[in-house]
Amino acid sequence: MNDSRIYGLMAEFDSAQELVDAAHKTHAAGYEKIDAYSPFPVEGLADAIGFHKNRVPFVVLIGGIIGGLSGYLLQYYVAAITYPVNIGGRPLHSWPSFIIVTFEMTILFAGLSAVFGMLALNGLPMPYHPVFNVAEFAKASENKFFLIVFSSDPQYDAARTRQFLQSLAPRMISEVPR
């Protein structure tokens, strides 16, 4: 009975507080596939839509470890194996002088994993997205707040979901075409 041409139902709110409250209620009502949009990061909004699985720190940790290890091993390989230079009989594996490059490589890899990991997990770049089909959505980067229930939600029903969103007293509700 769900219309496959519809991506979801979107409700528009005037303030961050209204959006967070509405998101809490929608999630409490059993809707799982929902999302919320705001022009700036709103504290607690991710919690309100039931999003807890943030893997960015893990990606950064792995990136940092890879960076540090590869930095150190590179220097070990260069200084002790492939290009050994004997300077007055000093040890080839002179680890104290390798610390700085190891540190810099750790930061470099961890930082780049933070950026690219965040973008990849967010599925960006994605220049076209159904939510942009709603004309009012241009205000999502300015001063309006949006809540969407995706049509892929098992509980989604065009009429009943609209009725539910209406009960949250939004400014307006629009259908998001695919």
Next chain:
Amino acid sequence: MATNTQIPVADRRAPVIEPGHTFSTIGEKISNIVLRRPISLGWIFGFLVAFSLMNMLLFALGYLFLKGTGIWGINIPVGWGFAIINFVWWIGIGHAGTLISAILCLLRQTWRNSINRFAEAMTLFAVACAGVFPLVHTGRPWLAYWMFPYPNTMNYWPNFRSPLIWDVFAVSTYFTISLVFWFVGLIPDFATMRDRAEHPLTRGIYGIFAMGWRGSARHWHRYETAYLLLAGLATPLVLSVHTVVSFDFSIGIVPGWHTTIFPPYFVAGAIYSGFAMVLCLAIPIRSIYGLEDFITMRHLENAGKVMLATGLIVAYGYGIEAFMGWYSGNKFDSFLMWNRLHGPYAFWYWSLLISNILAPQLLWLKKIRTSTFWLWVLSLIVLVGMWLERFIIIVVSLHRDFLNSSWGMYYPTKWDWMTYIGTIGMFLTAIWLFVRILPMLSISELRTLLPEAQVREGAEVK
């Protein structure tokens, strides 16, 4: 308006953001500078001046590539000269941007939100200017990639025990991380610019950089985590960069270089000159573009306080240098101090003491700290003073070292000056373009400072 109680009552300091702004007025005011404001004659004039200076740099570098580093004043004993002085000066200036964006972010200093974008841009441009100098100082800049470790037919690898190679890694990491940090901060603002642009081409260009940012709660959550982690990574990074720069000196045995005070003293000096550059740029820009609502007296005063604090650390560094010259009992070290105070460059050492230690003491006075004119003048004095500091460290230490027979004098040539002033032109050209092309303050971060952005956690559900 339910959450006004969270704002500290009776805060007698100037506000971080003037009252009366809403989410949309912030976006409007900042994006209109780029999208709606016509290009003024003053901007064109300034740009032409900066751009001509940048062309002077290209001319000086072109002649350098033709003739070699012999056109500069460097010689033996003073092999480093202007190139390294300017490198250290520029990279130090960059440090304030990272300090503002990363360290103050971790310390939850909300006043940083209005000046971080602009300070980060300053960092990038300053590091780019800094990068020019070691590159051309190699004499054969087209072979500069030899400094990076890669398998090659010469069977050659860089020496990882050398501080100069550490510098390659530190500076290139610093530039890369500053660039992505800046870009990540810009993504949500690119989305605002995209949605506010009228011309389809403008919208398309900002749209490409916004990468389809739509402000989803999931995206914001990951974004904020990534931003915080980047801040956490950039903090030790920025402290390490000038530490490594100071290792270029302190690992050597030259008198005046071989000291353990160098890393902290260099980092403090870097932040000192960086905040001076922030003030030097922010004061005119905020009045030209009417941004007094966002860059308030509070910001300027805080920058003045940071300058005063780091200036005192630098003064301590000078004091320790003088003390160790005497206390070490090393005659080369004590001669270096004598030579600084009475030698051929004594005039510049005394100017350095006056501009870096004496003049900033005026910042103790609130009247000076809250006067844009005096802050601006002091920032220029400090910028000159910090340049002189690097001149003294490099030239005075090198020109008279252990053997009298190898003593000499260093005089910069016109090519040295043209390269140096040319990089100032390059820096200003980049700044000039930046204020017209990108939102120079962070729109989304400024919005979070408004009381309406505060949310009571799930009050109505429980």
